[in-house]
Amino acid sequence: DTGVSQDPRHKITKRGQNVTFRCDPISEHNRLYWYRQTLGQGPEFLTYFQNEAQLEKSRLLSDRFSAERPKGSFSTLEIQRTEQGDSAMYLCASSLGLAGEETQYFGPGTRLLVL
Amino acid sequence: QKEVEQDPGPLSVPEGAIVSLNCTYSNSAFQYFMWYRQYSRKGPELLMYTYSSGNKEDGRFTAQVDKSSKYISLFIRDSQPSDSATYLCAMSRSGGYQKVTFGTGTKLQVIP
Numbered sequence: 596d597t598g599v600s601q602d603p604r605h606k607i608t609k610r611g612q613n614v615t616f617r618c619d620p621i622s623e624h625n626r627l628y629w630y631r632q633t634l635g636q637g638p639e640f641l642t643y644f645q646n647e648a649q650l651e652k653s654r655l656l657s658d659r660f661s662a663e664r665p666k667g668s669f670s671t672l673e674i675q676r677t678e679q680g681d682s683a684m685y686l687c688a689s690s691l692g693l694a695g696e697e698t699q700y701f702g703p704g705t706r707l708l709v710l
Numbered sequence: 711q712k713e714v715e716q717d718p719g720p721l722s723v724p725e726g727a728i729v730s731l732n733c734t735y736s737n738s739a740f741q742y743f744m745w746y747r748q749y750s751r752k753g754p755e756l757l758m759y760t761y762s763s764g765n766k767e768d769g770r771f772t773a774q775v776d777k778s779s780k781y782i783s784l785f786i787r788d789s790q791p792s793d794s795a796t797y798l799c800a801m802s803r804s805g806g807y808q809k810v811t812f813g814t815g816t817k818l819q820v821i822p
Contacts, residue, residue: 635814643809651809698756701746
């Protein structure tokens, strides 16, 4: 499968614990995005990487959230001291990053439940 | 007021019907318009991608964009039970990287 992959697909954790999610984009894509989606809502933008550089962060991304993309390949999203309000689907997307080729392709998501 | 408004449905139609899904938006800077399909517990899958105003057809799907009215539509002809999913409209500004703003999604059920 050459699409965007995410791991794990599901995560259940207790409030206050730290969690980390991984995203592997399509191999030639240099742009990578994280979104959060809650039940009955569309995905909301969290952050964006151009290669290894994190170029934009949403106000939704509190200090407890950190994202990295070392070497411009895979990306990780860490949530520290999880809260019940963090329960959501976390989606990763990637795009080629060329003019006219900005279509974002999404992974299957990581569903987080904070108890 | 949200930048992108979409009726959440649910919308139930009989198999073979023509389905019309719509979104309105408030930001005139949006230039790229997309429709994604999302099955339950899956990531969104791109269906249609349109730049600026006009129509685009792909098989049973037709996307329309009316920038003067800030209104976009997706039509599905000869709807099938496999079309049952949530349909998300999405849009972004022109130039460079594109932060995509999504609607809330319309849940569609096609009844055999």
